[in-house]
Amino acid sequence: MVPxxxxxxxxxxxxxxxxxxxxxxxxxxxxxxxxxxxTCPVCLGLPGALPVLNAEAVRMALALxxxxxxxxxxxxxxxxxxxxxxxxxxxxxITQGPVALVEDGFLDIPGDARVRGKExxxxxxVERAHLEEDAGKSHHDMDGRSSHVDLNRAGVPLLEIVGxxxxxxxxxxxxxxxxxxxxxxxxxxCDGNMEEGSFRCDANVSLRxxxxxxxxxxxxxxxxxxxxxVRQALDHEIARHGALLERGQAVQMETRGWDAxxxxxxxxxxxxxxxxxxxxxxPDLLPLRIxxxxxxxxxxxxxxLPERRVQRWRxxxxxxxxxxxxxxxxxxxxxxxxxxxxxxxxxxxxxxxMLGEVSRTLNDRGLGIEAFPxxxxxxxxxxxxxxxxxxxxxxxxxxxxxxxxxxEGSAESILVQKGLAQVSDQNVIEAAVAQxxxxxxxxxxxxxxxxxxxxxxLVGQVLKAGQGKLDAKRVNEVLSEALAKDRT
Ligand code: ADP
Ligand code: MG
Ligand code: ZN
Numbered sequence: 082m083v084p085x086x087x088x089x090x091x092x093x094x095x096x097x098x099x100x101x102x103x104x105x106x107x108x109x110x111x112x113x114x115x116x117x118x119x120t121c122p123v124c125l126g127l128p129g130a131l132p133v134l135n136a137e138a139v140r141m142a143l144a145l146x147x148x149x150x151x152x153x154x155x156x157x158x159x160x161x162x163x164x165x166x167x168x169x170x171x172x173x174x175i176t177q178g179p180v181a182l183v184e185d186g187f188l189d190i191p192g193d194a195r196v197r198g199k200e201x202x203x204x205x206x207v208e209r210a211h212l213e214e215d216a217g218k219s220h221h222d223m224d225g226r227s228s229h230v231d232l233n234r235a236g237v238p239l240l241e242i243v244g245x246x247x248x249x250x251x252x253x254x255x256x257x258x259x260x261x262x263x264x265x266x267x268x269x270x271c272d273g274n275m276e277e278g279s280f281r282c283d284a285n286v287s288l289r290x291x292x293x294x295x296x297x298x299x300x301x302x303x304x305x306x307x308x309x310x311v312r313q314a315l316d317h318e319i320a321r322h323g324a325l326l327e328r329g330q331a332v333q334m335e336t337r338g339w340d341a342x343x344x345x346x347x348x349x350x351x352x353x354x355x356x357x358x359x360x361x362x363x364p365d366l367l368p369l370r371i372x373x374x375x376x377x378x379x380x381x382x383x384x385x386l387p388e389r390r391v392q393r394w395r396x397x398x399x400x401x402x403x404x405x406x407x408x409x410x411x412x413x414x415x416x417x418x419x420x421x422x423x424x425x426x427x428x429x430x431x432x433x434x435m436l437g438e439v440s441r442t443l444n445d446r447g448l449g450i451e452a453f454p455x456x457x458x459x460x461x462x463x464x465x466x467x468x469x470x471x472x473x474x475x476x477x478x479x480x481x482x483x484x485x486x487x488x489e490g491s492a493e494s495i496l497v498q499k500g501l502a503q504v505s506d507q508n509v510i511e512a513a514v515a516q517x518x519x520x521x522x523x524x525x526x527x528x529x530x531x532x533x534x535x536x537x538x539l540v541g542q543v544l545k546a547g548q549g550k551l552d553a554k555r556v557n558e559v560l561s562e563a564l565a566k567d568r569t
Contacts, residue, residue: 083323086288087196089296090254090315091246094261095239096271097215097279098141104214104238105132105175105366112277116231124236126171131365138238139369141270142182142212143379145240148264148386149207151186153376157211159363164356168217168230175363176241177211182369184209188264189388190257191402193250205257206245212369213239240270246285246296251315255308258282259406262308263387266411273411275306282306286315287332288322297322298332302339302346314339317346390415398428408435414450417457424461427468434464438482454486463492470552476501505552507559510543513551514559517542528564536560 082088100110106123122130146153160178185206192203217235221228242261248254262280265271272279282305287297300318305311317339322332337346385393391405400408408418414435422431439460443453463481466472472481472492484495496502504510517539518525524535543556 082196082319083288083327085290086323086326087291088249088251088315088319089246089287089289089299090248090250091285092244092248092254092258092311093283093285094242094244094258095215095281095283096145096242096265098138098238098240098270099272099279100135100137100141100238102135102137103236104135104138104212105236106130108236110237112233114233116229117233119233120235124170125232132175132363134366134369135238138212138240139182139371140379141238141268142210142240143371143375144268144270144383145210145242145265146183146186147376147379148268148383149183149186149188149210151183151207151210153371153379154180154182154184155372156180156368156370157182158368159366160360161363162358162360164358166216166219167228168219168232168235170217170232170235174214174216175366176213177369178360181209181211182371183207183211186210188244188257188260190253190260193252193256196250196253203247203253205247205253208243208245210240210242213241215239246287251312251319254284254315255312258311259308260388263406263409267384267387267409267415269384269412275308278306282311284311284315284318286318286322288319288326298334300332300334300346301336303336303349305339310339310341313344314346317344321346384412387415394428398422398432400428400432404432404436408432411450417450417453420457421461421464424458425464425468427464430464430468431461434460438478442486454488459485459491466492466496470505470554471503472496472501473503473549473551473553475549476503501550503552504547504550505555507555509547510551510555510559511563513543513546514556514563517546518560518563525564536564 102108103110103124106121108119108121108124111119123132143153157177157180159175161173162176163173165172185208187204187206189202189204192201194200197203215234215237217230217232219228219230223229244257248257262273265280266273274280284302284305285299286302287299289295289297300322302314302318305314318337325332333351335351336349338349339346387409391402391409394400394405394408395402409415418431418435421435422428425431439453443450463477463485467474467477480499480501481492481495485492489495490498521539521542524539528535540553540557540560543560544551544553
């Protein structure tokens with residue numbers, strides 16, 4: 082950052098709502114079907130077709146609204162935003178304005194201490210969240226000659242969540258976006274698939290002198306579809322603005338795109354080329370009216386929110402912030418973890434397995450936790466055997482876990498079959514230690530002379546002598562005692 086300046090960032094996030102039908106018609110809201118198979122006169126924009134508001138989309142927007150403690154507007158209205166594009170059959174998009182269903186909410190995130198000058202959480206205001214409809218999809222690369230339009234997505238419900246310019250670094254922007262992502266997934270209103278565009282983000286960024294109240298000229302970076310791109314694009318923009326300001330040049334207000342292969346943003350259109358959308362009220366839809374009972378209902382229907390859950394786990398299981406956040410990534414993952422933690426009696430052990438072997442297996446196989454072959458109770462048994470030191474971690478990870486995945490039975494039965502029970506018998510361990518010390522006079526002498534780092538080598542030798550079945554913690558203790566005794 083250029084000395085004396087700070088970054089100001091505000092995110093606009095488009096969340097595709099996972100309703101059964103589209104925003105204003107009965108067509109299915111589904112991906113992966115044959116092109117243009119989910120279309121009708123309404124979403125094709127045929128003359129005379131009338132839109133009907135989707136109550137499920139309203140319920141989902143309300144859920145977000147109460148979750149971020151926003152002011153739910155008793156009456157909000159719809160607007161037409163006019164522009165011409167091949168994938169917009171009506172020639173306009175129905176969106177909300179000037180009043181949105183959801184206004185003035187907030188999300189709390191951990192602040193970036195490097196730019197805030199102190200540790201601690203910060204509150205990021207959400208200016209508004211409004212309902213609107215998505216456009217179709219254009220494909221320009223299908224046959225190398227012509228462009229194709231698929232209108233299955235046209236009219237799919239979107240919730241646009243407009244954040245206030247309260248973020249002060251790329252790190253904070255990414256933390257805010259992750260918190261929002263966890264939230265919409267936990268609420269069950271969005272599948273959260275960023276690659277497929279179900280959760281997309283435009284980032285606005287400007288620089289200003291520290292202490293100044295007015296904002297600087299902003300640039301909008303469009304369509305960032307991963308947390309990493311958001312961080313990289315913003316860091317790149319902050320550096321670019323800083324360099325301009327240092328040279329005494331002005332930042333131009335414009336829209337830019339992120340080029341992931343070049344690792345830089347590129348100009349798309351300037352303010353002079355900005356469009357006039359000729360907004361006007363949608364004559365075919367009544368104002369959206371919400372009564373207090375509906376808001377109360379939405380409040381009562383809220384699940385435990387991810388940030389709350391993260392807090393509870395941190396206290397109950399002594400987990401780190403990032404560990405707990407990763408475990409809370411989706412309701413299904415969170416529920417699985419919670420069962421393993423309860424049944425195994427070890428939250429920390431359960432967390433380590435979920436973030437380690439389980440996540441690795443899911444990644445390798447391209448699966449979600451819903452399709453994980455082991456029941457949480459089965460994994461809990463394995464975790465318990467390791468935590469009570471009946472089974473060594475190495476044997477659990479390399480032999481028992483893979484055998485369980487291969488369907489060879491429960492953790493306990495595999496342990497018995499393969500004879501993997503860990504040996505903690507004092508006499509056995511002492512004998513193995515004595516044997517290794519006798520066989521390694523050189524290292525022993527070096528350790529006595531102060532080269533403590535060699536102890537790990539001896540521990541390894543003892544574990545090897547015990548064919549991986551000795552309790553590593555006990556081996557460590559016995560070895561330390563033996564070395565200390567030798568010295569005196
Ligand atoms: P528009 O109507 O052009 O979309 P908005 O006022 O709705 O403009 O703001 C859009 C987004 O830009 C919001 O997320 C807001 O936080 C952000 N924003 C506005 N001004 C600035 C600024 N100077 N620097 C960074 N972000 C900004
Ligand atoms: Mg906007
Ligand atoms: Zn339709």
